[in-house]
Amino acid sequence: MPAHQGLRVFIIDDNEMTRDLLRAIIQGDSYDVVGDAGTAESARLRLRSVRADIICLDVVMPDGDGLSLLNWIRVKQPEAEVLMVTASTDRVTVEQSLRNGAKGYIVKPFNPGTVMDTLDKIGAQIKARRAAGRA
Template structure:
C-alpha cells in the first residue's frame, strides 16, 4: 500500500516512515505543510494519508475536508496530540478513517492503519451502493 505522511514534525514523519516501511508499505512522500500535502496527494494518489491536525499553514481538519473531495478513495488517518473528544468526533464525522494519538508506538500505528483501511473500504462500499442486478 502506498502512503503519504503530512506532519510538521520531522521526527514524527521519520518514525511513521520507519514503521510503515518495516511492514512493506511504500511511503510515496512525507511533507511538513498542508500545501505540500495536498499537492503530493493529488500527484501521487496514495491509498492512505497520515495527516496531522497541527500544521503550520492550515488546520489538518480543513485539509481533511479538501482531501476527502480531491482524493475520495484515500483512507485519511488523523495523527495528532489533540486528545479532546470534540476534535476526534469532528474528524470522524467528516470522514476520517481513523485517529491515532501522539505519542504513539508501532503497534498503535499498525492497528490504526488496519482499522482505517477496513473503515475506508466500508465507506467506499456504501458510496458505491449495492451491485447492479443482472
C-alpha cells in the same frame, strides 16, 4: 504485476522526526510510503500528483489545520482513507475528524503497535472494498 503489492501511504505532519518515525514504522511488505509533507500547502501540491490509499494526517500545522485538509482530501482523493495522527485530544476535534471521514484517530505519542494495528484495520477495509468492486 508490480514488484510491490503494499498499500500506498502518504504522511502529513509538521514535525520531521514524526514523519521519519512513521515512515520507519509503516514502510514494509504491506505498506509503501509514497511521500510526505510538512505543511498543508506542500501536502496539497504533492497530493495533486501522488495517489495514496491511506493518508496519515496531523491536525496542527504551521499554515493550516488538518481538519480543513481532511475536507480537501475527501474531495480531491475520495478513494483515500485518512488516519489522524496528532497530539490533539479535545473531544470536538476527535468527533469532527471522524464525522468528516477520518477512519481512525491516534494520539501522540503513539506506539508502533497501535499505528500498525490501526493501519491494518483500514487496509483490510480498503482491500475488502476493492474485492467487492471486482466481484
